[in-house]
Structures are given as C-alpha cells and as structure tokens.
Amino acid sequence: MVNGYQFRLYPTQEQAQTLLRWIGCQRLIYNAKVSEDRYYRRFRKDQLALTGLPVPIDQTYSQYITERTSFLREVPSIVLRNGTAKWMQAYRRYFVKLGNRPTFQKQCGKQSVWLTSELFSFNPERDFSTGELTGYKLHVGTRKFPVGELKVKAHRTFEIPASIHIAIHAGKWFLSFNAQDDTLADFKEEALLSHYQQYGIEELESMTLGGDRGVAKPLVTSNGQIFDLREVQKQRIQKEYRRKLRWQRKAAKRQKNSRNQKKAYRKVGRYQQYESNVREDFAHQTSHTLVENPNTHIYIFEDLKTKNMTKRPKVQQDEQGRWQKNGARAKAGLNKVILTSAWGKVVTYTAYKALRAGKIVIQVPPQHSSQECAKCGYTDSGNRPSQALFHCLRCGHERNADYNAAVVIKKRGIQWLKEHHEPKAKKSVKLYRSQLGSERSEVTPVENPISRAGGNTNTQGSRKQEVLAARLETPTSAV
Numbered sequence: 262m263v264n265g266y267q268f269r270l271y272p273t274q275e276q277a278q279t280l281l282r283w284i285g286c287q288r289l290i291y292n293a294k295v296s297e298d299r300y301y302r303r304f305r306k307d308q309l310a311l312t313g314l315p316v317p318i319d320q321t322y323s324q325y326i327t328e329r330t331s332f333l334r335e336v337p338s339i340v341l342r343n344g345t346a347k348w349m350q351a352y353r354r355y356f357v358k359l360g361n362r363p364t365f366q367k368q369c370g371k372q373s374v375w376l377t378s379e380l381f382s383f384n385p386e387r388d389f390s391t392g393e394l395t396g397y398k399l400h401v402g403t404r405k406f407p408v409g410e411l412k413v414k415a416h417r418t419f420e421i422p423a424s425i426h427i428a429i430h431a432g433k434w435f436l437s438f439n440a441q442d443d444t445l446a447d448f449k450e451e452a453l454l455s456h457y458q459q460y461g462i463e464e465l466e467s468m469t470l471g472g473d474r475g476v477a478k479p480l481v482t483s484n485g486q487i488f489d490l491r492e493v494q495k496q497r498i499q500k501e502y503r504r505k506l507r508w509q510r511k512a513a514k515r516q517k518n519s520r521n522q523k524k525a526y527r528k529v530g531r532y533q534q535y536e537s538n539v540r541e542d543f544a545h546q547t548s549h550t551l552v553e554n555p556n557t558h559i560y561i562f563e564d565l566k567t568k569n570m571t572k573r574p575k576v577q578q579d580e581q582g583r584w585q586k587n588g589a590r591a592k593a594g595l596n597k598v599i600l601t602s603a604w605g606k607v608v609t610y611t612a613y614k615a616l617r618a619g620k621i622v623i624q625v626p627p628q629h630s631s632q633e634c635a636k637c638g639y640t641d642s643g644n645r646p647s648q649a650l651f652h653c654l655r656c657g658h659e660r661n662a663d664y665n666a667a668v669v670i671k672k673r674g675i676q677w678l679k680e681h682h683e684p685k686a687k688k689s690v691k692l693y694r695s696q697l698g699s700e701r702s703e704v705t706p707v708e709n710p711i712s713r714a715g716g717n718t719n720t721q722g723s724r725k726q727e728v729l730a731a732r733l734e735t736p737t738s739a740v
C-alpha cells in the first residue's frame with residue numbers, strides 16, 4: 262500500500278536561499294504555462310492562422326528563457342521541466358473530470374518544489390560501532406547546482422521514493438513524499454461492505470459506533486465517549502488567536518509589500534500555526550483511539566458538507582438598494598467553530614486508518630438527526646428544549662442531545678448497510694492513476710501543429726513571444 266510521509270527539514274540559510282530560488286522558478290514556469298494556455302484559448306478563435314488548430318498542451322518551456330528571464334538558467338533544467346510536468350498533470354486531472362483547469366499558483370501560503378530522482382539521493386547513515394542503519398541523509402542538487410546535504414528528522418523508516426516535495430510553510434521546511442509500505446494491509450472498501458452486510462442486526466448493533474459532530478463538543482459517540490480539546494489547549498488557541506488578530510491589524514497598517522509588512526505577515530502565519538497543529542493532532546488522536554477499539558468495526562458519521570456549511574451568507578439588498586443585515590457576523594463566528602473543531606479531518610483520518618485495519622466508515626444523510634428520538638423515531642423540533650438536552654414529546658425519552666444524535670446516526674448507518682446493494686458511485690482514484698501513469702512520469706510531448714519557435718523564425722511567433730514575455734513579468738496577474 263502506498264503511504265504518505267512528511268518530515269521536518271532543517272536546511273542552512275544558504276541552502277534555504279537556493280531552495281527558495283528553485284521554488285520560485287518552478288512556480289514561474291507553471292504560471293507561464295497557465296497564462297500561455299489562456300492566451301491560446303482566447304485568441305485561437307480570432308486569429309485566422311490559428312483557426313481549427315488545437316491548443317498545444319505540452320512540456321516545452323525553453324520559450325520562457327529569454328534575456329529578461331536569465332535567472333532561469335541558474336537553476337537545474339529539471340526543476341523547470343518538473344514545473345511543466347506538474348502543469349500537465351493538473352491538466353490531465355481536468356480531462357478526466359477530477360478538477361478544474363490549472364490556475365495560477367499563488368505566492369502566499371505553503372510553497373513547494375517538486376524534485377525527481379535526478380536531483381536528490383538518500384544516503385544511508387549507519388551506527389559507527391554496530392554498522393546498523395540508523396537513518397538517511399538527504400542529498401540535494403546536481404554537480405553544476407549543488408545544494409548539499411540536508412538535515413532530515415525522520416521519525417520512522419521508509420522506502421526510497423522516486424520523487425519528493427520540499428516545501429516551506431510559515432517559516433518551517435518540510436520534506437514529503439509517497440512510498441510503498443508493505444507492512445500496511447490493503448483492504449478494499451467494497452469487499453468489506455459486503456462482508457459486514459452478512460451480519461444480523463443484533464451483531465451489527467454491537468460492532469457499530471455512531472458519532473455526532475457538534476459545535477459544543479467536537480465528537481460524541483454512541484457508546485458515551487466525548488472527544489474534546491483539552492482546556493489548556495482551548496485557552497492557548499484563544500491567546501494565539503488574539504495575537505494573530507493584533508499582527509493582522511499591524512500588517513494592514515504597514516506599507517504594502519514592504520519588508521516590515523512581510524515580517525508582520527510571517528508572525529500572523531506563526532500564530533495561526535499553533536491552532537492548526539492542535540486541530541491536526543486532535544484529529545489524529547481521536548481517529549486513532551476510535552480505530553484502536555477492538556470491539557468496533559463499523560463507524561457511522563453524518564455526511565456533513567463542511568464547505569457548504571461554512572459558506573458566507575449572501576448579501577441582501579432592499580428595494581431602494583440599501584444593504585440589509587444578513588447575519589454574516591454571526592455566521593462567521595459559527596464558521597470558525599465548525600472549522601476549528603476539525604470535523605472533516607476526524608472522519609477522513611478515521612476512514613483511512615479504519616481501512617488499514619479491515620474496518621469501514623459509513624456516512625449517512627444528516628437531516629434532522631438532532632431532532633429525532635433514538636428510542637421511538639419521533640422527529641420534531643420541539644424535542645430539543647435546550648442546546649444540551651433532548652426530550653421526546655411522544656415517548657418522554659430524555660438524554661443528552663449529542664448522545665441521542667449519535668445513537669440516531671448509528672441506527673441510520675445500520676439501516677443503510679442492510680439496504681445497501683449497489684456500490685456507491687464515486688470518483689475513482691484508480692482512473693486517475695491509470696490515466697496519469699506513475700507520478701514520476703517522463704511525459705512524451707503531444708505533437709503540436711502550432712509553431713512556437715521564437716526569435717529568428719516568423720514574425721507571428723516572435724510577437725507571441727513578446728506578449729508572453731510581458732506576461733511573465735507579472736505571472737500572478739489574472740488574464
């Protein structure tokens with residue numbers, strides 16, 4: 262089974278400078294491909310010479326290396342080539358309907374460079390006395406463009422990958438890659454589903470766990486467990502959040518694009534980091550605890566669309582065109598809670614960890630799960646006298662509201678499993694892999710009838726080149 266790895270990386274200042282240049286150049290090539298593609302798609306209709314000719318989607322990048330962009334010669338050509346390969350991969354995802362057309366990569370947030378095996382090697386590190394393998398040293402660069410040995414903090418062993426990503430996020434460097442891990446079991450979801458369908462209702466009842474994700478408590482399960490952040494973590498998050506706001510205000514007042522503003526934004530990123538680290542950690546620990554439980558094999562969650570739920574409310578105007586209150590402020594508060602409670606992550610992580618253990622996660626429709634009685638099934642908004650309490654108007658069943666919802670979700674999951682026959686239609690990752698080839702694809706260029714040769718050939722070509730070169734100077738501007 263293929264497993265993802267991420268380790269901290271500790272480059273020296275000099276190495277960091279080189280890597281930053283590589284990141285920038287790869288992004289520039291990627292963005293140049295995006296604007297070139299947009300250019301061709303926009304003007305092929307108007308230009309008589311181009312009518313009917315397909316838009317070239319290939320890996321050529323030499324047209325971007327001009328006198329004005331001579332700095333591109335100071336990085337290995339493979340870094341640039343990988344930029345176009347990344348763009349082509351994005352385009353192929355679009356062709357198999359797995360995403361939109363490639364768009365411009367931004368200069369803010371996490372930045373990374375994709376390196377293939379020509380540019381790095383892992384050298385084994387051995388214990389002096391015993392000769393035992395203790396870890397690897399990452400060597401990056403070529404003879405012409407050396408970066409040197411980078412310090413990696415690897416907290417577990419791994420197979421040597423064919424390609425790696427080196428990324429910087431909020432001032433911290435990371436190494437990440439995919440590699441084969443044969444110690445992990447590889448269960449198929451469909452096979453597991455039909456396996457669990459054979460059981461009777463009583464057996465399923467005992468091996469199933471329902472989970473309700475809420476605003477007050479991130480997760481409450483049908484066996485009465487409550488998963489929540491620790492009190493001290495909540496306090497620290499509040500504190501870091503206030504610091505973040507303070508630096509955001511400071512940054513807004515500073516001169517745009519100045520060094521001081523960038524400094525302030527770096528601080529903003531750092532204070533944001535604590536919260537997302539805690540959230541990530543919570544999701545991993547919770548999913549681990551859930552899957553570790555030997556008595557449960559099926560996990561049921563509500564199918565919540567976090568993205569839809571955290572959308573901004575629409576702006577509202579009255580007849581005279583005056584702006585009306587739309588509750589955006591209140592919604593922003595709720596959104597923050599939804600996002601910070603790591604709803605989505607807990608389910609995603611539980612799903613992949615469960616699959617390795619031969620267990621499954623099922624997501625059921627969430628409608629009215631908080632108003633339905635777990636005992637008699639009566640659904641009414643009056644069943645909830647308060648946020649915390651559930652009281653059934655028909656049978657008088659009274660429980661903690663989150664716990665009641667967890668039991669309802671569990672019931673729905675078992676019902677779905679018993680009625681379920683057709684495999685759920687979903688976008689297959691297999692399709693993507695088979696059509697994309699391996700990640701380290703040496704993609705053969707598509708034959709393109711449109712000539713791109715610039716400089717000394719026809720005038721039309723060189724005019725195009727000029728426009729492209731002009732675009733290159735501002736690669737982030739939208740076309």
Ligand SMILES: [Zn+2]
Pocket residue numbers: 634635636637638639653654655656657658
């Ligand atoms: Zn009831």
